[in-house]
Amino acid sequence: MSGDGTARVVILGGGFGGVSAAKELEHSDADVVVVDRHDYHTFQPLLYQLATGLLEATAVGHSLRDLLQGQKNARVHQASVTAVDLDAHRITFDDLEPLEYDYLVLGLGAEVNFFGVDGAAEHAFPLYTLGDALRLKEHVLDRWEATDRDPELVDDGALNIVIVGGGATGVESAGALAELYRGEFAKDYPGVAPEDARVILVEAGPELFGMFKPKLQEYAEKALTDRDVEVKTGEVVASVEPTKVTLKSGETLKAHTLVWGAGLQGNPLVQSLDLELQRGNRIGVGPDLTLPDHPEVYVVGDVAAITDAKTEQVLPQLGSVALQSGEHAGKEIAARLQGKEPKPFAYKDKGTMATIGRGAAVVQMLGGRTKKGVTAQLAWGTVHLALLPTNEDRAKAVVDWSGAALTHQRVGRIITTTSEE
């Protein structure tokens, strides 16, 4: 309870889940407190576009204070959650006084899972945060600049990139990196032969895009190979070193860059909650998204294992699931504050989609209908523009995408954070 007796809703995590929950509470009689370790909301689906210079950081990260500025009943704090005491309704932070709550929305997301692969935590480049995307971009640029100064680095694999994971993150990153390599970099560094800068995608399963129908899988593989991506399916990464990747088959790939797009696990904080966790460290929730023994706690987005009432399958870790589950939590809390009965969550499937490169994308709808190519890319663009948090972000993305489509230019291909002066 806040000082004036208003019910306090604490929202942990300012991702799709947390922000949409907060917005739904705007007209409720609640004191809404949003806490995130960053002062910004990250639009993860576009991280690969930041990593390849297609978008700038402000198009992918949006100030949380700005997003909730007009909402009189909401406050934002930047702090890291260190513990949640579900029985005492109390949260502790690294650098903020503890907070007590009447309702809690847990939207702390997921983080990379290296599955214990030797050297991956030290040397791989994951792609889950804004910092990850900037680090990858600057590392790749740094390798090209270093090779420009010392062309012998080519023989050490300085320009080669290995991407692990044939799901959306891996395929989207491979396609975008290949377009960057064969497009802008070919012009920026005319002395480098294409075979000296390889983009290699490694997937453990028998095909890419396991979640899509075979005809979309074949289309995606062809779209990648057309872009000069070498696809290795049925191969598992055994170890990662700074300049070399070893596969379980024994093959070694010289590469100074390994992008990890192979796995997720729920936020590590969930392990301290004394709850039974489901696959991938996700918290199982009831039909209304609350914890079975804690009806005042809603779990939303990537950290939740939500069973779809229609299909009886656990919903995937997607932006639309996070957004809709967050909205549900916000609406439900607002309704309960007015004395209304809780309602179950109903997910509206807008299709599964991924983009491979310019003019190449795939979409699979719930009923099994599919789209590919430019039509699929337009559908992808429409759905992702709708997920962006503000009209200003949408306008910025449209300008950058249109610019890139017309001129093939990558506005953001400069090193800023690692340069000395």
Ligand SMILES: Cc1cc2nc3c(=O)[nH]c(=O)nc-3n(C[C@H](O)[C@H](O)[C@H](O)COP(=O)(O)OP(=O)(O)OC[C@H]3O[C@@H](n4cnc5c(N)ncnc54)[C@H](O)[C@@H]3O)c2cc1C
């Ligand atoms: C590279 C990539 C590409 C993707 N592409 C797509 C796509 O094309 N389409 C799609 O629908 N989905 C896509 N997704 C998935 C989608 O982005 C996620 O499902 C969605 O972001 C989950 O939202 P969330 O609110 O649950 O978590 P997040 O967006 O991860 O938000 C969690 C928040 O919690 C904060 N946090 C974490 N730990 C702490 C702590 N201890 N203290 C305080 N704050 C903390 C984080 O800073 C973060 O802001 C992609 C994901 C990735 C990584």
